[in-house]
Amino acid sequence: MIGFVFLAVIALAAIGIYAAMFKRNLIKIVVGINIIASAANLFLVSLGYREGGIAPIFTGAESLNMVLATPQALTxxxxxxxxxxxxxxxxxxxxxxxxxxxxxxxxxxxxx
Amino acid sequence: MILENAPALAIGIPLFAAFAVFFFGKLGKRAMKVWVVAGLLAAEVFIIWLAMDALSGISHFYAVGAQVPGIISQAGFPVRVVLVVDAVSALVALVAMSLCLLAGLFSLRFFEKKEGGEKFYSLLLLLAAGITGLSFTGDFFTMFVFLEVISISSAGLIVFFREGEGFEAGFKYLVLLAIGALFLLFGVGIFYGKYGLLNIGAIASLVGVNASFIDFTAVALIASALLLKCGSFPVHMWKPDVYQKASGIVSAVLVASGLVGIYALFRVLFLMLANTPLSAMVGWVIAILGVFSIFVGVTMALKQTSLKRLVGYAAVAETGFVLLAFGTGLAAVTSMDIFSFRAVIGGMFQLVNDGLDLGLLFLLIAAVGFVTKKKRIGEISGLAHKSPVLAVLFLIGMFAISGMPPFNGFASKIIIYESVYMASPVFSIVGILGSVMLLAIFVKVFVAIFLGPPYKGKVEVLPKSMLLVMCIFAFFILLLGLFPKQAIEGVFLPAAKALINSQAYIGGIL
Structure with missing residues (x-):
């Protein structure tokens, strides 16, 4: 399941790099860079995903064994x-x- | 108490000063200038103190928000952002911050009549904070953040004087660096996914033992971003454009950010690849990129008509010398012999000389523009009759950058030539030819601007602050050129050792 996320990351990054390299319109170049940025963000968030993990929100948490929130902070x-x-x-x-x-x-x- | 927090304060003071500038701008121009100089000077004092400590062998590992660096999470890895101040990072921060301070002092007279000084100084202080942060950071994500801080603030500075085509150069710079920084973020993400760590030293300790294809991919992504930042051969195209269109003062500060980019590149490469078989191949690739940078830089500089663009290509060549020296050192890092070690020392020396020589030349161009009030350097000739001081300073900068004795460029380049010759004679010969061509190019420029029939137009008196700043540059150029032995033993030897010795870096963090 998680493999599909990384394929999406690669596809998004490829689209963004294509737009930034081959498009002549400056606005399209900016959009291309934004797509690469989205790919990077998706990559970071998907790295932090744990199957059945507990979100690091202390109010009403089921247990204190939570996932580390670093990737979310990075994103x-x-x-x-x-x-x-x-x-x-x-x-x-x-x-x-x-x-x-x-x-x-x-x-x-x-x-x- | 204050000195314990010096690494954080060296970043924090310019950052705070950058946003407080607008408040002092309301109080008047004098208050603002005092505030800017005080902010840069305070950061400089902290960095000088740190550098003196670091060069005498005491490294500082500063954990942000904790007493000791080695805070370990439940899963068993360091979670804090660590600032690392050892001999090499302190030296690079010192040189870069000095360039920012001197360029700031130099620019004070530019805003006598112009408006918008507080915006310029806000960006300058932000850039100074980013530069210090990038040299001290011991953490990959903070590296990404400071890289972007540098990109954004320097793009703002490049277009500051709003000369139409300047926006094109600024756009190009920002697009390339934004893509580069995102590549770095992908590399950081790969490392985080594999090790669950962001700390450079902690990752390096794990990579050294069992490096895999994934690790090398991440290193390649990060290295490509930093190569883009320092403007080496295949991605050098933004450098001449930017240096041509930016004001001379801004170019001098951009040189400082380029130096920090080179440092960050080699810090990552030496740490990550020190114990892997790939270090030789990567080292040679970097050295070849350096040779191409020298070649492309000097050959393209030959045919330029714009002086700033010419110095921009000379800057590409100068970056090439540093890459050549460090690349040769990296290629032999597993079996460090005396020549490879000397190449690293020469690279350190050349890194500092780049800042001094290019900084002086860019400030001189700004000063020539200031006294003649001409936009185009091509309209000026015979300036030596009216302003002999500028001519002498230009001669010093020109001999220094083309590696003539007794200036600093000679001292560093001779070390690079002799040590690289042992590894590859061809590279050394290309380097020597490159410096000779640089001299020929700059003699042409000198004759065009300063010699010939006396300059007809009006020449303003050079302000004392500008003269003082350029004399400080000339003083250090001569000092390093006349006493290279003492400089190497006192400064560059400890710095080169700190760069190569990955165990000390890793040991300090864990």
């Missing part, structure tokens, strides 16, 4: 960080659109 942090990165990338995309009048990655001026 929350990673979601917050990715939100900041996405917001910054989108604001850059807006400024690029204002400067060049286009979101096409190939219509760029900085050249070798």
């Amino acid at each position: 929350l942090t990673s979601i917050v960080i990715n939100l900041a990165v996405t917001a910054l990338m989108l604001s850059f995309a807006i400024m690029i659109y204002r400067h060049y009048g286009s979101l096409d990655a190939l219509k760029r001026r900085l050249k070798e």
Whole structure:
């Protein structure tokens, strides 16, 4: 059962990398990075899953033998960080659109 | 009491100062500047204290939120975030924080007439906190967090002066580093899934005994992210773009973040691969990437017309020298002979010299722009008549970066050449040719900007603060160049030992 989750992670990461590498529209590149981030979050959460585990919430817990909440904490942090990165990338995309009048990655001026 | 918490304070003070800057900005420009300099200086003092301790052999292992690092959970592994301050991480943090402090001092006069100083300094302080954090962290997830802190704040700094195409460079930088950081997160996840640990030292102690394909996959993912951060050959393309479009002050700080990226890369590789048969292969791969970085950096620098872009390619070449030296050391880490050990010492020395030389050159470019008020360096020639001090400082930076005696670049590069020659003569020859070409490139630049008929336009007086900062750089360049033996024995030898000796690192944490 858990194997399917990892297959989904790989598929999501592949889609995201494809979008980030081959799409010319800057917004699509940002979306691609977001998909990779979702894959990473899914991966972390699925690592923390234990069959029949007890959630680490002390109020009304059945026993004190709970699962470690580290992966969940990591995922929350990673979601917050990715939100900041996405917001910054989108604001850059807006400024690029204002400067060049286009979101096409190939219509760029900085050249070798 | 305060000194016990120095590793946390060195990260915490700039972080707090970054958000408090806006409050002091309301009180006036002078109050804000005093606050920024005080914040950076306080962090610098703590790092100097830690570095003196670490270089004399006392490493600090600081467990965040606990008395001792070795807090063990029920399942039997350390749960705390540990900050590790040994000789090498303290040295790297010292160099990087000094670059931030000096660039901050240098920039004070830039915001005399411009608005938005508090935003700039907030980002600068945030970057300083990220840099210190990345060099001290002993935990993979904190490494990811600080890597992202550095990416976000430096992307903000790159586009700060809003020069149209700067946003393109900033977008490119942010996209590449965001993808890199996510790769690192996948690597961290693989390690967590296999060992249930995040602590670098604790994982390294388990990997060393029975390394498998899964471990190498995770190491490869993490190493690729950090290679992207330090801008080595196949992923060097963001570096010239960013250095061309960012202000010279910002570029000097970005050099500091690149140094910390190189350090983090080799800390992970030396810890994870020290006891595995793969260390030789990975070491050679890194050394070859270094040779290609040198080659691509100098050949591309030859044909550049923009000075900042040229120095950007020179920065790629300089990174290549460090990768070459450390890669050669890593290749022979299982049977450490005298030459491989000297290569690691040379790499440490070169890492520090990169910061000094590139920092001085980028600040000089900013200073030339400041006194002439020209956006394009190509419009300037014959500046030596009006401003001989800048010409002398440029000569020092140029000789230092191309490895001419008696400057620091010579002292470090000669160690790299002779030690790498024992492992592979071809790599050493490419390195020597690379430095010679760097000298040729910079002589061309020097002639174009400083020599020729006297400069016609108006030249402003160079502010004393800027001059002082550049003289501090020149002083250290000469100091390391004239007394390399003392510098190696006092600083780089302990640092190289700390980098190679994974047992001391692992033993401190467990």
